[in-house]
Amino acid sequence: KCDLVPTWVTKRWVRKLSAEYPTLAFHAHLTKPFGKGALIQLLRQFALLHPEKKQISVGLIGYPNAGKSSIINTLRSKKVCNVAPIPGETKIWQYVTLFKRVFLIDCPGVVYPNNDSESEIVMKGVVRAEKLESPEDYIPAVLERVKKEYLQRIYGVSGWETPEEFLVALAIKRGRLVRGGEPDFRSVSQRVIY
Numbered sequence: 001k002c003d004l005v006p007t008w009v010t011k012r013w014v015r016k017l018s019a020e021y022p023t024l025a026f027h028a029h030l031t032k033p034f035g036k037g038a039l040i041q042l043l044r045q046f047a048l049l050h051p052e053k054k055q056i057s058v059g060l061i062g063y064p065n066a067g068k069s070s071i072i073n074t075l076r077s078k079k080v081c082n083v084a085p086i087p088g089e090t091k092i093w094q095y096v097t098l099f100k101r102v103f104l105i106d107c108p109g110v111v112y113p114n115n116d117s118e119s120e121i122v123m124k125g126v127v128r129a130e131k132l133e134s135p136e137d138y139i140p141a142v143l144e145r146v147k148k149e150y151l152q153r154i155y156g157v158s159g160w161e162t163p164e165e166f167l168v169a170l171a172i173k174r175g176r177l178v179r180g181g182e183p184d185f186r187s188v189s190q191r192v193i194y
Contacts, residue, residue, distance in 0.1 A: 001067040002034070003027040028070035036074055040098075047102050057095070057103045064109025065089075065125045072096055072104050081106045085194065086128055122193065135189035139163045142192055155192075167192075 002010040002025045010025050017023040024042070027034035047056050060068040064087030072081050080096050082089055087109060094106040111126050119141040121127060129135055140163045143151070152158045157169040170176075170192070171183030178184045 001026050001028055001071060003029065003067075026071060026074075028067050028074040030074060030077060030079070033074045039071075040075065043098065043102055047099065053101070055101050055103060057105055058098075059105040059107060061107060061110055063111060063124055063126060066109065068109075069106050072106050075104065087125055129190040129193040132190075132193070134186075135193055136163075136167060136185045138193060139167060139189055 002013075014023050014025050022042070024038045025035050026039060043056075043058060046058075047053075050056060060071060062068055065085070069081035069083045069090055073079050073083065075098055076096065081094060090106055090108045092108070096104045096106065098104050109126070111121075111124075116124070119138055122129075122132065122138045123141055123145065132138070143163055143166060151166070155170055155173070157166065157173050160166040160169050167185050167188050168183045171185070171188045174188065174191070176184040176188045176191075
C-alpha cells in the first residue's frame with residue numbers, strides 16, 4: 001500500500017521486494033486507485049490455477065492500521081469494511097465476496113512478538129496514542145526518525161532544538177494550551193504520534 005509514501009520510496013521497495021516475492025504497488029482509493037487492476041488480475045489467475053477448489057479465500061494480514069480494510073474497499077469499489085485512522089477498528093474477521101469463487105478476509109491487525117522496544121511499538125502505530133500514559137515520552141523517538149525539515153514543513157513550526165521546544169512551539173501554533181497559558185504536552189504529543 002503506497003499512498004502514504006513518496007513515489008521514489010515506492011519504486012525502491014518494489015524493486016527490493018520483487019527480488020524475493022511477487023510484489024505490486026497499491027494505492028487504496030475508491031475513485032482513483034492504483035494497482036487495482038493488477039491485483040484483481042493476480043487473484044483471478046490464482047483462482048484459475050486452482051480449478052479443483054470450490055472457493056479461494058485470501059486473507060489480508062498486517063500491522064494494525066496498515067490499510068487492509070481500505071484495500072478490500074478499493075477492490076470492491078465501495079465501502080464494505082469499516083476503516084478508521086486509529087489502530088483497532090477491525091475487531092472481527094469479515095469475509096467479503098470479490099468474485100464468484102474468490103473471497104477476501106479482513107482481519108484485525110496482527111503484531112508478532114519480537115524484540116521491539118516500547119518506543120518502536122508506538123512508532124509502528126500498534127498502540128492508540130490516547131491509551132499512552134505519557135505520549136510526550138515518545139516524541140524524542142519521532143524527532144530522531146523524521147528529518148527536521150519534514151517536521152517543519154508538516155507542522156509549520158521552526159526554531160526548536162529539543163523535543164520540549166518542539167512541543168511548546170506546536171502547542172502555541174495549534175492553540176493547545178491549558179490554564180495559565182502552559183502547553184498541553186499530552187494532546188499535542190498525541191496528535192504527533194497519530
